[in-house]
Amino acid sequence: MAGRILEKSITEVREKAKIEDIVGEYVTLRNAGGGSLKGLCPFHDEKTPSFNVNPSRGFFHCFGCQEGGDVIAFLQKIDGLSFAETIERLADKVGVQLQRDDGDTPQERRGPGRGKLVEAHKVAQEYFAEQLMTPDAVVARRFLADKGFDQEAARHFGVGFAPTNGRLLAQHLRARGFSEEELKVAGIVGSWGSSRFEGRVTWPIRESNGDVIGFGARKLFEGDRIAGKYINTSETPIYKKNQVLYGIDLARKGLQLSQRAVVVEGYTDVMACYLSGVTTAVATCGTAFTSDHGKVLRRLMGDFKGSTGEIIFTFDGDAAGQAAAVKVFAADDDFHSPTYVAVAPDGMDPCDLRLRQGDEAVRALVDSRRPLYEFVLRNVVGKYDLDRADGRVDALREGAALVSSVRDRSKAAGFTRDLAGMVGVDMEQAAAEVRRAQSRGQRQQPATPGRQQATPGEPAPAAPVQRVPDLRDPRFAVERETLKLVLQHPIAIGRSTAEVGPADFTHPVYRAVWELVAAAGGSVEGAADPQWVSRVRSVTADDRLGQVVSALAVEPIRAKEPDPSYVLEHVVRLREATLARQIADAHSRLQRSDPAGEAYLEALGELNRLEQQRRALRDRITTS
Incomplete structure (x- = not known):
């Protein structure tokens, strides 16, 4: 084990590592007067900058969350490094040759440190890039060429190829001194000892400072054992999917200058935008765009007041793109910056648009942006x-x-x-x-603007009140009570909800909770699980949705002890409301149809079938 780093080396690193440069890799800093710099705090969300850096003193302090310290403390905090790892990383950056004593120091941490994991990714990325030029990678090169990318473009973006023999990467990395544990913790090699990305074209996913922390990969061969066309690095100590953005390292400078971020859907779209002159394009990596992603962009844009920076989404014009737009709009208040949508003609993504119409068409697409809420408004009315x-x-x-x-x-x-x-x-x-x-x-507005007022014991719902109805609206009382039964009394509800589905819940938040229940195995599974509510909540990473689950799990049931008839009453009422909506739709189609046509007979037959189902439901109540 390496000896302890001498104090004089630590002092040299501290003196040579300029705090404004290191912090500036994560936060856009602006002159605040008096020799100070100011930016949005990277440790908590804020609209007005309270994060200050004093270069002459080599210190930072946030008056909002009270975090503070020197350049070493900053890097330890933001990247989760040990003290020794931070010194080593800074020494490499500022060109200090560390001196150590002859003694050994006890291990400061369990498992591989961040520095080792980042180094493993760097070596893997270099290996993948080299493999792209081999005869075995002809399919990968053809794929890139078909997308309009030449060898220089592949080099610029670090695109590579993972050999079909996944053990070759592991062998290469072990030969470079990495242990089996380090490769598995890094997510580069699976538990079976092979590369997770074998036989695929790869893209390195970097932090804003250029460190490679993960990979994205696309399927090339029909015999690929992994079904997904695109896969990404799994969550690791250094890779958090809700915080990483592909292309952020290349977009960083442009974000500061243009105050405009362009969010696209894929790796090739980022490449196409960049090569077309839209140098602030980024993409999420296997997940929806979240408020955490928005924070990253705002910090780099230096969008202190949430009024100057723009976030432009290039959604497809199809149903999936419209649904994605609605999801983003539901969290729009969390982004603070103005949000826009740019939809290409015929629903083409930026990569296809560049191929068919050229670079100018991609730039024109971004310039044709329109406010997100206008796009969503048309979808709502439609x-x-x-x-x-x-x-x-x-x-x-x-x-x-x-x-x-x-x-x-x-x-x-x-x-x-x-x-x-x-x-x-x-x-x-x-x-x-x-x-x-x-x-x-x-x-219904609370003290904090943009948030729904919660009643005692009731957390805010998954979306602002303006976007979805109040969870306490009487129209949804049966839905709420049914979910409370499912969460609190899975034994009592048993198989009664076997015929219930997502369509029976008209409130989007309650529908989302039901989907969590189904994903957790349903109430039958829950009846045997003492940790049932925790199990349901663990299915989602959305804290607000998790809060709704918690509220439903503790709110008193209207009946002191729900018996089978009470359970049946709510299940039947829930299903009966769904049937009523379906009957109304069938009536509407019947009225619009020609009595002599087939559509009329089909609507009439469906109406009779639905009415029979409703009578059968009511009979269950009367005979129970």
Whole structure:
């Protein structure tokens, strides 16, 4: 084991490692006067910068969360390094040859340190890049060429090829001095001793400072044992999927200058954007865009007030893209920066757009951005049948809730006008509905702007109140009580919910909770599990959804001790509400159909079938 680092070497590192340079790799700093620099704190979320760096003193301090210290403390905190690892990393960066004594020091940590894991990824990336030029990688090179990328582009982005013999990488890394434990903890080699990415084209995933911390890989061969077309490094001590963005190392400088981040869906889209002149493109790695990703971008843009920086999403125009846009909008308040959408013609992604129409078309796509809430508004209105009066009422009501949630009040009038035009009502009717939506939001708004007021013991729901109905709305009482039964009394509910499905829950949060229950095995499995609620909550990484699960698990059931009849009543009422909605739809289709046509007979047959099911449900209540 290496000897202890001498104090004089530590002092030399501390003196030569300029804190403004090291911190500047993670946070965009601006002159705050008096020799100080200021930026958004990387250790907690904030809208107004309270994170200060004093270069002359070599110190940092955040007046918001009270974190502070020197350059060594900063790096230890932000990257989770031990003291020795931090010194070694800084020494390498500033060119200090560390001196050690002859004695040994006790091991400071369990398992491989961050420095070793990063080094393993660096060597693996170099190996993959070399393999891309071998005869075995002809399929990978053809794939890149078909996407419009030449050898220079592959080199610039570090694209590589993982040999079909996955043991070759492990052998290479072991020959470079890495242990089996280090390779497994790093996620480079699986428990079976082979590369996780064998036979695939690879992309290195880097932090903003350029350190390789993971890989993305795409399927090339039909015989690939892993089904997914794209796979990513699994969670490791240095790779957290909700915080990493592919391309962030290349986008960093552009983000500071342009104040514009472009979020695309894949690795080749990042490459296409960058080569087209859109140098601030990034992509998530196997996960949806989260508020944590937004924090990373805002820190690098230095978007202190959340008003100057832009985050532009290039969603597809299909149903999946629309759904993704709605999910992002649900967390829009967490991003703080203005958010936009750019949709290419024919739903093409940036890579395909560059191939078919050239670099200029990609730049034009980004410049054609439109506000995210406008895009979502059109999708919301488009869900309803505007030829029917009730459809127009529902579209107006949901659209008004959306307009009322727009942060920039100066734009609300314009979007109210747009809403009126989309739905086909006069401006005053739309404005009145927006005012009602604003009033509802103000009554339910807590001290923290943009968050729903929680009743005692009730956490905030998974989305702001303006986006989804109140969890306490009486319309959803049966859904709420049923979920409470499932979580608190899985033995009592038993197999009663076997016929219940996600469509029976009309509130999106309650539907999401039901899906967690199903993913955890359902109430039958829960009946035998003393840790049932923890098991359900562990299925999601969404803290707010987890809070709703916790609330439902502790809120009192309306019956002191739910007996089978109480359980059956709620299950039947839940299913009966679903059937009522389906019957209404069937009636609507029947009214719009030609009595002499097949569609009329089909709708009539479905209506009779649904009515029989509803009568059977009611009979279960009366005979129980």
